Amino acid sequence: MKEQLAAEMERLRRLWRILQLEKRDHCQDRVVLGGLERLLARLRDELSSGELGPLAEELFAKAEGYGQLTPPERRKVILELEDLLRGVGATTAVTVTTTATVAAGAGESQPQPPSGAFPKAGDLQAPVRYAKGVGTQREKLLAKLGIRTIEDLLLYFPRRIEDRSRIKRIASLRHGERATIRGLIRAVDVIRPRGDLEILKVAVQDSTGIAYAVFFNQPWLRKQLRPGERIALWGEVERTWGEIQLASPVWEPADENFLTGRLVPIYPLTEGLTQPMLMRLIRENLALYQDQIEELLPEEVRERHGLLPRREAFFKIHFPQSMEEFERARTTLAFEELFLFQIGVALERRRTRAQQGNILEIDDDLLEGFIAGLPFELTGAQRRAVEEIRQDLAAPRPMNRLLQGEVGSGKTVVALIACLIAHASGYQAALMAPTEILAQQHYHVIGELVRRAGWPLRVGLLIGSLPEREKAALRRLIAQGELDLVIGTHALIQDEVRFRRLGLAVIDEQHRFGVIQRAQLERKGKNVDILVMSATPIPRTVTLTLYGQFDISILDELPRPRRIKTYWVAEERREEVYAIVRKRLAAGEQAYIVYPLVEESEELELRAATQMFEELSRGPLRGFRLGLLHGRMGEREKRRVMEQLRARELDALVATTIIEVGIDVPDASVMVIEHAERFGLAQLHQLRGRIGRAGQEAVCFAIASPKTEEAKRRLAAFRDLDDGFRIAEEDLLIRGPGELMGLAQHGLDTTFKAADLLRDLELMKRAREEAFRLIEEDPEHPLVGEFKRRFGERFELARF
Ligand code: ADP
Numbered sequence: 035m036k037e038q039l040a041a042e043m044e045r046l047r048r049l050w051r052i053l054q055l056e057k058r059d060h061c062q063d064r065v066v067l068g069g070l071e072r073l074l075a076r077l078r079d080e081l082s083s084g085e086l087g088p089l090a091e092e093l094f095a096k097a098e099g100y101g102q103l104t105p106p107e108r109r110k111v112i113l114e115l116e117d118l119l120r121g122v123g124a125t126t127a128v129t130v131t132t133t134a135t136v137a138a139g140a141g142e143s144q145p146q147p148p149s150g151a152f153p154k155a156g157d158l159q160a161p162v163r164y165a166k167g168v169g170t171q172r173e174k175l176l177a178k179l180g181i182r183t184i185e186d187l188l189l190y191f192p193r194r195i196e197d198r199s200r201i202k203r204i205a206s207l208r209h210g211e212r213a214t215i216r217g218l219i220r221a222v223d224v225i226r227p228r229g230d231l232e233i234l235k236v237a238v239q240d241s242t243g244i245a246y247a248v249f250f251n252q253p254w255l256r257k258q259l260r261p262g263e264r265i266a267l268w269g270e271v272e273r274t275w276g277e278i279q280l281a282s283p284v285w286e287p288a289d290e291n292f293l294t295g296r297l298v299p300i301y302p303l304t305e306g307l308t309q310p311m312l313m314r315l316i317r318e319n320l321a322l323y324q325d326q327i328e329e330l331l332p333e334e335v336r337e338r339h340g341l342l343p344r345r346e347a348f349f350k351i352h353f354p355q356s357m358e359e360f361e362r363a364r365t366t367l368a369f370e371e372l373f374l375f376q377i378g379v380a381l382e383r384r385r386t387r388a389q390q391g392n393i394l395e396i397d398d399d400l401l402e403g404f405i406a407g408l409p410f411e412l413t414g415a416q417r418r419a420v421e422e423i424r425q426d427l428a429a430p431r432p433m434n435r436l437l438q439g440e441v442g443s444g445k446t447v448v449a450l451i452a453c454l455i456a457h458a459s460g461y462q463a464a465l466m467a468p469t470e471i472l473a474q475q476h477y478h479v480i481g482e483l484v485r486r487a488g489w490p491l492r493v494g495l496l497i498g499s500l501p502e503r504e505k506a507a508l509r510r511l512i513a514q515g516e517l518d519l520v521i522g523t524h525a526l527i528q529d530e531v532r533f534r535r536l537g538l539a540v541i542d543e544q545h546r547f548g549v550i551q552r553a554q555l556e557r558k559g560k561n562v563d564i565l566v567m568s569a570t571p572i573p574r575t576v577t578l579t580l581y582g583q584f585d586i587s588i589l590d591e592l593p594r595p596r597r598i599k600t601y602w603v604a605e606e607r608r609e610e611v612y613a614i615v616r617k618r619l620a621a622g623e624q625a626y627i628v629y630p631l632v633e634e635s636e637e638l639e640l641r642a643a644t645q646m647f648e649e650l651s652r653g654p655l656r657g658f659r660l661g662l663l664h665g666r667m668g669e670r671e672k673r674r675v676m677e678q679l680r681a682r683e684l685d686a687l688v689a690t691t692i693i694e695v696g697i698d699v700p701d702a703s704v705m706v707i708e709h710a711e712r713f714g715l716a717q718l719h720q721l722r723g724r725i726g727r728a729g730q731e732a733v734c735f736a737i738a739s740p741k742t743e744e745a746k747r748r749l750a751a752f753r754d755l756d757d758g759f760r761i762a763e764e765d766l767l768i769r770g771p772g773e774l775m776g777l778a779q780h781g782l783d784t785t786f787k788a789a790d791l792l793r794d795l796e797l798m799k800r801a802r803e804e805a806f807r808l809i810e811e812d813p814e815h816p817l818v819g820e821f822k823r824r825f826g827e828r829f830e831l832a833r834f
Pocket residue numbers: 410411412413416439440441442443444445446447569593594696698700727
């Protein structure tokens with residue numbers, strides 16, 4: 035089919051663009067969620083039946099094991115992949131607009147000027163090699179920093195500003211402080227304590243005393259630093275043996291005032307480029323190109339938010355006179371980029387809003403009857419979410435809602451009520467979970483609720499591990515409309531699965547799926563309403579970026595507040611921990627013992643898991659009924675173990691991280707996390723969410739003797755904080771945004787240059803509001819072009 039082929043080619047072109055991005059990102063395998071290999075596996079599966087099947091197979095074969103390679107090796111793979119794509123002509127990248135509207139044939143997004151053709155003078159879009167002070171050598175170095183055009187250079191904002199403005203008298207210098215001094219070079223000594231070490235000791239005098247600047251192995255400085263010259267120095271002061279020293283200080287001629295005596299921008303660097311080099315490049319080109327920096331935001335927006343004129347902001351973010359100036363410039367440029375990004379979000383939202391939707395309604399009595407049949411009262415947060423979802427479903431456009439709530443906040447029942455509403459209007463619903471265990475558990479819990487409440491909902495479970503015959507039977511029931519709610523895994527989106535009338539798709543743990551799977555499920559019906567659920571606590575700014583086009587309901591209230599005491603215990607005291615565990619197990623409680631396992635190889639992991647299990651059953655937990663759960667077990671086996679735990683046939687479960695997601699055994703109340711320093715903070719918190727689920731008093735021991743400050747901070751935060759969102763924010767502070775829950779995979783750590791995803795929530799909200807207003811008034815506003823230019827495919831990658 036021609037149409038299908040065109041669609042598949044488009045996928046390959048998209049792949050091409052992703053490869054370009056990956057190269058630009060130095061082959062770190064983080065530009066696609068889940069990694070390149072997984073993307074190609076998916077592509078292979080999805081294209082297997084078509085004409086491009088063999089090619090997709092070959093692409094996948096080349097990319098196998100990609101994640102394990104070093105960046106240079108990955109680069110080779112990319113080149114090979116590119117060759118294959120070139121072979122079918124899937125190279126003319128097209129400009130990505132929003133996810134749905136892809137304009138064909140608009141040319142490369144990063145055009146290489148044809149050789150000989152010079153870009154017109156003063157063009158900010160020109161390659162950076164046309165910038166003043168940049169030759170081929172520097173061009174390469176700048177590329178490593180992601181700087182390709184002159185505009186990129188001007189947009190390369192300092193990470194922070196260092197205040198070197200205070201000039202101190204030498205006599206008043208205190209040990210440990212950082213300061214600028216100015217003085218006359220009195221003497222220069224060369225000392226050679228060892229053959230491979232040359233120390234240059236420069237005596238600098240001002241009217242109050244003498245300080246020594248010390249440089250190591252920089253023989254060329256001897257020519258530059260001569261007695262009688264006046265210089266300025268900036269560095270950390272050491273007072274030892276009555277001498278004042280500055281080791282490897284920044285220095286310059288006393289009247290230069292460029293690197294000292296003022297506020298100095300600090301840029302992220304790469305080897306071969308220094309701070310002064312970048313500062314000079316940026317200063318000179320800023321001066322040269324300033325006329326090209328035109329106002330971008332609508333005048334009234336700029337005024338409403340008290341932003342600086344754009345050109346002024348560019349100067350002041352790089353070369354501020356005061357911290358206030360810097361902050362104001364940063365705010366201005368952060369607002370600008372958030373605003374542009376949210377234009378994309380607004381367009382996407384507008385597109386979904388414009389779609390025709392089904393009207394799914396239920397009358398009050400029926401709904402209240404359902405809710406009254408629950409074995410518990412809904413929390414206020416759950417009620418609000420139900421009401422929001424109900425209104426969405428009743429509206430004549432498809433719902434696009436994110437239900438966000440910590441583990442245990444009660445998302446399942448909210449989703450179930452949504453399914454009931456769909457059913458009441460004669461539609462089927464589907465609930466997709468990332469693993470069989472989770473699907474199984476939903477089936478179990480929902481089945482139980484439905485039975486007890488006597489709701490007329492026919493529920494089925496469709497997972498890959500069922501015998502083919504059973505699956506076929508289920509598919510028949512689904513197609514005939516004999517099932518009202520189908521719970522399942524990826525098995526739900528297979529081609530053979532056809533719904534009679536799918537009205538609502540719920541996706542649990544959305545971050546484990548991609549946009550593609552969501553779209554596949556969506557296509558199983560007409561104008562399907564979508565509810566995605568996530569327990570990943572991410573700061574709100576990040577939510578507004580990743581999930582910007584969704585409406586959001588938040589469950590910020592736990593039905594049964596957790597009562598978990600968390601202890602951080604040093605390795606040496608492990609015995610004491612197990613003594614407590616034994617006591618609690620003897621009293622009839624249930625425990626998880628968690629080990630971090632790195633998947634170096636399947637076999638190793640299997641062996642390690644089994645070995646731990648045996649050690650525990652022979653040693654500290656002898657006499658108790660232990661189960662083992664690890665990543666190398668088959669789905670069925672895992673399920674059996676979980677069932678045993680739930681049925682109290684086991685006292686404790688020795689497990690690797692796979693219990694992380696959504697497992698619900700309400701009775702478990704003890705957790706021991708071994709080598710806790712190896713887990714991230716968010717992960718630790720998710721793990722802890724497995725215990726005390728019935729609201730009983732529970733205890734969690736994190737066993738760790740961490741070496742790094744970061745790990746110590748993490749464990750202290752884990753011990754002291756229990757709110758998921760606070761934890762997410764702390765995590766962000768400790769690790770930086772790139773590390774947080776796959777943000778780097780979305781490129782979010784580099785998408786924004788001035789905005790700070792942790793601090794800029796207020797700014798983000800305001801920028802978002804303005805962008806939405808702009809698109810509402812004029813969806814073809816010229817700034818849409820600016821948005822595309824600035825973010826391009828980055829935008830797509832940064833979304834769910
Ligand atoms: P989540 O999926 O958000 O992690 P679940 O939906 O699995 O949480 O709910 C966690 C537990 O809380 C389940 O055992 C569920 O039955 C129970 N629960 C949900 N809502 C309430 C409520 N309003 N009152 C008491 N228990 C509730």
